[in-house]
Amino acid sequence: MKILLDAFGGDNAPEQVIKGAVDYVSKGGKAEVCLVGMVDVIKAIIEKNGYSDKSLSFMNATEIITCEESPTDAFRKKPDSTITVGMSALKTGEYEAFVSAGSTGAVLTAAIFKAGRLAGVKRPAMGTVMPTISGNPTMFMDCGANADCKPEYLVQFAIMGDAYMKKVYGIKVPKIGLLCNGTEEEKGSQFTHAVYQALKQVDGINFVGNVEGRDILTGEYDVIVTDGFSGNVAVKSIEGAANAIMATLKRNIMASLKAKIGFLFMKKAFKKTVKEMDYNNRGGAVFLGVNGVVVKAHGSSKSTAITAALFQAEEAIKNDVKAEIATRLSDEKLKQIKYE
Amino acid sequence: MKILLDAFGGDNAPEQVIKGAVDYVSKGGKAEVCLVGMVDVIKAIIEKNGYSDKSLSFMNATEIITCEESPTDAFRKKPDSTITVGMSALKTGEYEAFVSAGSTGAVLTAAIFKAGRLAGVKRPAMGTVMPTISGNPTMFMDCGANADCKPEYLVQFAIMGDAYMKKVYGIKVPKIGLLCNGTEEEKGSQFTHAVYQALKQVDGINFVGNVEGRDILTGEYDVIVTDGFSGNVAVKSIEGAANAIMATLKRNIMASLKAKIGFLFMKKAFKKTVKEMDYNNRGGAVFLGVNGVVVKAHGSSKSTAITAALFQAEEAIKNDVKAEIATRLSDEKLKQIKYE
Numbered sequence: 001m002k003i004l005l006d007a008f009g010g011d012n013a014p015e016q017v018i019k020g021a022v023d024y025v026s027k028g029g030k031a032e033v034c035l036v037g038m039v040d041v042i043k044a045i046i047e048k049n050g051y052s053d054k055s056l057s058f059m060n061a062t063e064i065i066t067c068e069e070s071p072t073d074a075f076r077k078k079p080d081s082t083i084t085v086g087m088s089a090l091k092t093g094e095y096e097a098f099v100s101a102g103s104t105g106a107v108l109t110a111a112i113f114k115a116g117r118l119a120g121v122k123r124p125a126m127g128t129v130m131p132t133i134s135g136n137p138t139m140f141m142d143c144g145a146n147a148d149c150k151p152e153y154l155v156q157f158a159i160m161g162d163a164y165m166k167k168v169y170g171i172k173v174p175k176i177g178l179l180c181n182g183t184e185e186e187k188g189s190q191f192t193h194a195v196y197q198a199l200k201q202v203d204g205i206n207f208v209g210n211v212e213g214r215d216i217l218t219g220e221y222d223v224i225v226t227d228g229f230s231g232n233v234a235v236k237s238i239e240g241a242a243n244a245i246m247a248t249l250k251r252n253i254m255a256s257l258k259a260k261i262g263f264l265f266m267k268k269a270f271k272k273t274v275k276e277m278d279y280n281n282r283g284g285a286v287f288l289g290v291n292g293v294v295v296k297a298h299g300s301s302k303s304t305a306i307t308a309a310l311f312q313a314e315e316a317i318k319n320d321v322k323a324e325i326a327t328r329l330s331d332e333k334l335k336q337i338k339y340e
Numbered sequence: 341m342k343i344l345l346d347a348f349g350g351d352n353a354p355e356q357v358i359k360g361a362v363d364y365v366s367k368g369g370k371a372e373v374c375l376v377g378m379v380d381v382i383k384a385i386i387e388k389n390g391y392s393d394k395s396l397s398f399m400n401a402t403e404i405i406t407c408e409e410s411p412t413d414a415f416r417k418k419p420d421s422t423i424t425v426g427m428s429a430l431k432t433g434e435y436e437a438f439v440s441a442g443s444t445g446a447v448l449t450a451a452i453f454k455a456g457r458l459a460g461v462k463r464p465a466m467g468t469v470m471p472t473i474s475g476n477p478t479m480f481m482d483c484g485a486n487a488d489c490k491p492e493y494l495v496q497f498a499i500m501g502d503a504y505m506k507k508v509y510g511i512k513v514p515k516i517g518l519l520c521n522g523t524e525e526e527k528g529s530q531f532t533h534a535v536y537q538a539l540k541q542v543d544g545i546n547f548v549g550n551v552e553g554r555d556i557l558t559g560e561y562d563v564i565v566t567d568g569f570s571g572n573v574a575v576k577s578i579e580g581a582a583n584a585i586m587a588t589l590k591r592n593i594m595a596s597l598k599a600k601i602g603f604l605f606m607k608k609a610f611k612k613t614v615k616e617m618d619y620n621n622r623g624g625a626v627f628l629g630v631n632g633v634v635v636k637a638h639g640s641s642k643s644t645a646i647t648a649a650l651f652q653a654e655e656a657i658k659n660d661v662k663a664e665i666a667t668r669l670s671d672e673k674l675k676q677i678k679y680e
Contacts, residue, residue, distance in 0.1 A: 070526070133587045144521050147529040181484050181572035186410070189487040189569045213576030217584035226573075229529045232521035233570050234577040236553030241581035244557035247473045248616050252609040259609035265602025269592040276588050 001030055002057075002095040003313050004086040005306075007037035008064045009102025010299050017101065018045050020306025025055045027307065031314050034095065036061050036086045061085035064102075067299060071105025075113065083107055087114035090292040097293035097313035099284070101301040107294065108145050108287060116291045118322065120329040123149070124289035125157045126228070126296070127164065128235065131277055132219030139165055139223045140216055143285055144232035151194040151339050154178070154225050155202060159328050160288040161223035162205050167319040174222035177211035179230060185209065191227070194340040201337045204328075213237070242277060283312035288325065293317055341370055342397075342435040343653050344426040345646075347377035348404045349442025350639050357441065358385050360646025365395045367647065371654050374435065376401050376426045401425035404442075407639060411445025415453065423447055427454035430632040437633035437653035439624070441641040447634065448485050448627065456631045458662065460669040463489070464629035465497045466568070466636070467504065468575065471617055472559030479505055479563045480556055483625055484572035491534040491679050494518070494565050495542060499668050500628040501563035502545050507659040514562035517551035519570060525549065531567070534680040541677045544668075553577070582617060623652035628665065633657055 005021055007014045014037060021033045034057045035042050046053055063078040065071070075084065083102055087110040090098045098115070100107050108126070117124055127141035139161045146153060158176050165174040178195055180188045187210055188196065199207040211224055213234055226234070253259045263270075283305070284297035293316040297309040316322075345361055347354045354377060361373045374397045375382050386393055403418040405411070415424060423442055427450040430438045438455070440447050448466070457464055467481035479501045486493060498516050505514040518535055520528045525536065527550055539547040551564055553574055566574070593599045603610075623645070624637035633656040637649040656662075 070524075131584075133584050147521055147527075147532075179573060181487055181569050181576075184410075187487075192487075192569075212580075213573045213578075214580035214583065216577060217580045229521050229532075230570055230573050233519060233553045233566075233574050236521075237556060237574040237577040238553075238581040240552075240554030240557045241578040242585060243554065244471075244473050245582060245585055245613065245617055249609065249613045252612045252616075253606065256609055259606045262602040262605025262607075262609075266593065266599045266606060267602075269589065269596055269599035269602075272592045273585065273589045276592075277585055 001032065001314065001317050002034060003031045003097040003099060003310060004034045004036055004059070004089055004095045005310065006082045006086055006098070006100035006102050007035040007042050008082045009100040010297065010301050012300070012302055013101065014042060015045060016301070016303045017306050018042060018051070019049070019303035021056060021310065022051045023303055023307045024310040025052070029055070029310055029314060031310070031317070032057055033310065034059050036082045038062060059085060059089060065106040067103045069103070069106075071103055071109045074103070074106055075109045081106075083110045084114060087111055090115045090294075095292070096317045097295065099295045099297065099306070099309050099313050101284075101297040101299055101306065104144065104296055107296050111287050111290045111294050115294070118289055118291050118326050118329070120326065121289035122156055123153045124287050125153070125160065126285050127161060127288050128285045130216055132217050134219030136219035136222070137165070137169055138216065138219060138221055140231065140235070141223070141225060141288070142228040142231045143235050144228045145287065146228040148229070149227035151191070151198050154195045154227065155198050155334070155337065156289070156329060157225045158199055158202065158205055158207065158223065160325050161225060163324040163328050164286065164288060164321055165222045167321050167324050168315050171222050173206050175220070176205055176207045176223045176225065177209065177215065177221040178207070179224055179226035179234065180210035180212065183210050183212060198337050198339055203333055246274070283308040286312070286316065291322070293322065341372065341654065341657050342374060343371045343437040343439060343650060344374050344376055344399070344429055344435045345650065346422045346426055346438070346440035346442050347375040347382050348422045349440040350637065350641050352640070352642055353441065354382060355385060356641070356643045357646050358382060358391070359389070359643035361396060361650065362391045363643055363647045364650040365392070369395070369650055369654060371650070371657070372397055373650065374399050376422045378402060399425060399429060405446040407443045409443070409446070411443055411449045414443070414446055415449045421446075423450045424454060427451055430455045435632070436657045437635065439635045439637065439646070439649050439653050441624075441637040441639055441646065444484065444636055447636050451627050451630045451634050455634070458629055458631050458666050458669070460666065461629035462496055463493045464627050465493070465500065466625045467501060467628055468625045470556055472557050474559030476559035476562070477505070477509055478556065478559060478561055480571065480575070481563070481565060481628070482568040482571045483575050484568045485627065486568040488569070489567035491531070491538050494535045494567065495538050495674070495677065496629070496669060497565045498539055498542065498545055498547065498563065500665050501565060503664040503668050504626070504628060504661055505562045507661050507664050508655050511562050513546050515560070516545055516547050516563045516565065517549065517555065517561040518547070519564055519566035519574065520550035520552065523550050523552060538677050538679055543673055586614070623648040626652070626656065631662070633662065
């Protein structure tokens with residue numbers, strides 16, 4: 001197994017990214033990690049920190065795409081960027097996965113134009129495994145890759161999410177929900193009505209109907225599908241709510257001596273909660289439907305998140321999610337689905 | 341001032357609703373409150389609790405629409421429901437506002453078919469004033485009245501939200517954002533691109549561009565507009581995130597004796613936080629664009645939320661939001677906006 005790692009992606013690159021790779025190896029990671037970027041800089045950091053370079057390899061790339069740049073412009077203007085070079089290497093088949101904490105848009109653009117889509121895939125989607133109340137993982141997708149979707153895309157998202165949860169998490173019959181503005185069948189927009197009717201016709205998935213925004217974090221569903229616009233709105237609303245609650249709680253604690261004392265006793269429980277709720281600790285988002293495993297870690301990832309993303313990529317490779325998706329989407333019966 | 345109150349709407353009706361009305365009067369509410377519902381039952385509850393009936397009046401309605409019913413079906417089948425009777429009374433002009441904690445869909449249906457839209461309004465929208473980190477109120481709309489929108493509707497939502505925040509909150513130049521999957525102008529769906537270009541052409545509003553889900557609770561914007569599908573997804577995702585964080589925190593507190601002790605000291609700060617973040621305590625959602633003030637309190641409202649909703653209705657009446665919206669939307673210049 002060989003995983004490409006964008007050494008210069010994210011706010012804490014390259015130091016934390018390199019540390020994440022070193023930790024992945026020392027924690028028993030089975031794959032060889034190929035660090036993509038300015039090799040002299042990477043090697044200097046490894047040497048400075050006295051890291052072992054066991055199971056590490058290097059690939060030179062001289063340019064960096066930042067999150068401030070327009071993804072498509074940057075992709076065009078920087079052919080030697082870590083993301084472009086990495087995705088081109090993924091295309092060759094010598095490497096099975098690409099991991100980056102860099103620009104989401106650039107990773108997606110390069111994934112589509114360099115690594116390419118799997119045969120039969122209309123649009124790759126960005127899926128995030130959400131932390132939930134019950135502890136059961138919920139794959140939420142599309143989190144933002146495709147702002148404009150057709151019902152056909154969401155049918156594929158459901159099948160890809162189903163394949164991922166079966167293969168990587170071993171869930172036998174994933175429960176699949178459609179994000180909507182109410183749970184009843186008649187709720188929704190013209191778009192979700194068409195998706196609902198199409199999903200009912202898909203063989204081999206357990207489509208359970210409409211779900212609401214408040215169901216994303218309960219753990220009751222294994223896969224929740226939506227278009228990339230609503231998915232992005234939901235994920236960022238959740239992030240905003242967490243920020244607001246923590247900020248308000250902090251203000252109220254600081255306003256009272258008694259509460260401050262209480263906080264000292266509760267600090268650990270707090271930190272554990274923040275860590276559990278932080279989906280970044282779960283690794284990263286996966287781009288499903290790409291010709292290779294692509295994991296996008298959060299831009300603010302520190303070494304632990306990078307290590308988690310590498311293990312996540314390893315799991316996806318080992319369980320051959322790519323082949324499963326290709327097989328499932330080549331099912332001739334899917335062509336008979338009637339779209340409104 | 342006369343406000344109609346659906347005495348049988350919501351999970352805690354009629355007891356808590358009636359108590360909410362009595363408290364509103366005793367706390368100095370200026371309007372007469374007309375309780376709509378089975379008058380004998382209402383009067384028995386007032387008598388049993390020894391409430392004063394000062395500033396209260398009564399209007400008989402023998403049917404109740406539940407949240408389990410299809411709003412349009414129920415509206416058709418129950419012509420003597422509290423919601424239908426109340427909205428018909430609003431139409432007459434004798435009453436200025438209608439407040440209900442009942443079915444959102446039924447309130448909206450009855451608002452449109454009985455009270456009617458204000459002249460020039462294409463679609464009434466549901467707006468919620470969100471609690472924010474900074475404490476500044478943010479009007480978020482549409483929260484779910486219109487799953488399918490045209491760009492023209494969102495232009496009206498922006499103007500109605502602007503009018504509300506100016507009149508009720510005294511904000512001189514409200515900052516208006518468009519909910520999107522990124523802040524850059526090029527981000528968004530085909531739909532939000534068209535809305536963006538249209539909002540740039542509106543005179544007399546301060547449109548500041550795209551905002552994200554995480555901006556809904558910061559308090560940085562005075563009005564955030566979106567379609568009713570995305571708005572509902574956002575509001576319910578926020579609700580779900582709050583539930584998940586509190587549930588996880590509770591689990592982590594209960595797992596440690598030290599944390600449990602700490603919690604005893606912090607209880608007040610916690611309760612204050614939950615209360616501050618609970619948008620239900622702010623009263624309710626407003627239906628803007630209806631011929632009269634319509635406030636929809638949360639279904640789980642207790643008496644305090646009903647009292648808050650009554651004060652909210654009083655404010656909207658006093659500041660004549662209805663007339664302001666009608667004037668603003670009759671501006672001839674709006675007809676010159678070019679839609680893509």
